[in-house]
Amino acid sequence: MASIDCVSLLTDYGLEDGFVAACHGVIARIAPSARVIDISHLVPPADVRRGAAILAQTVPYLPEGVHVAVVDPGVGTTRRAVAVAAGGRIFVGPDNGVLSWCVPDGGARAFELTNRDLWLAPTSATFHGRDIFAPVAAHLAAGLDITAVGTEFDAADLVTLPRPTRRVQEGTVDGEVLTVDRFGNVQLSVTAEDLRRIGAVTGVPLSFILGRRSITVPFRETFGAVPPGELVAFVDSAGCLALAVNAGNAAQRLGLPPGAHVRVGTALTSTH
Structure with missing residues (x-):
């Protein structure tokens, strides 16, 4: 797989601490040629729906690439960490619905991030953005095939947020x-x-x-x-x-x- 020029980041980490910089640093060390575009880091804490809306409304204007979304109140629990290939893009994040408004109903491929060789070690139970999602995204941007990130599962089993009613x-x-x-x-x-x-x-x-x-x-x-x-x-x-x-x-x-x-x-x- 050819290297990818763009990695985007969306989180609820805020700007007061070093969380965003740590994610940038991990990506830069693994994929130094990748551009990182910050979508937002001011998603209200744990507001998965707001994160999903911002991601869905922004991604169409970004280059095709790897798009990381980490609004993750379930970090460290049994919720899956996933990568999803859809529409020429790869989405990386928790399987809690934050990615769901960007993923079409058909044609997507979903993988659970089970290949620990791609993670940082030791891996924090509370900072998967730095230790799992950022390094996996960077390896994908550097040319790793998505099939190497872990176990494929049916994309229909991804957690989805209800579509807005109208x-x-x-x-x-x-x-x-x-x-x-x-x-x-x-x-x-x-x-x-x-x-x-x-x-x-x-x-x-x-x-x-x-x-x-x-x-x-x-x-x-x-x-x-x-x-x-x-x-x-x-x-x-x-x-x-x-x-x-x-x-x-x-x-x-x-x-x-x-x-x-x-x-x-x-x-x-x-x-x-």
Whole structure:
């Protein structure tokens, strides 16, 4: 297998400690020619769903390579450590669903990381990012065939997170809060295509049912299309409907955590 130019890293390690640097160092020692791209190390601690969303929305813009995702509250337990080949890319991380939104339903190959010769020794029970995932990814980037990392198993047995819900019906879309970013922007599972199907047009307000509340929000192209402090709905860079407050925090104002149910319709259509 030819060497791979790119290794990406996504973790919840934060930036206050040396955890990220240690992973970089391990990769550099094994595969010094590989570029390392940091996707994010500020995933909320143990938030596997947020990690999965960031990974899935970022990987399409990265070079084909080895993509390491370590949001791993089960580190040191019986959860599997895996490498998955899918769509010309290799994903490395814990088998807890963090990789699942990047893996297609068919055509993937999955391997449990059982070849300890590729791990660092001694191996910490609590830092598999440094001692297992980073070295395995580096060996793969240096040209190791994925079949050498361990035991192959049926990719259908990988742990998966439930796909975000979205359903178009009677001129409305039922969805959920997919993620909340560091600016407090609320990304929904509703897509631009869903909006097209219900006849939503930029410039025409949208109605939202948020639990027992109903609000009407301007539908614009960007935050700055409304005055500071005002709510706005827009299609974000991932092609999802989002709610924001210009120069503010929509998640705090609306009290919308990830997973919250939302119903969307045009202001000209009842959403009840």
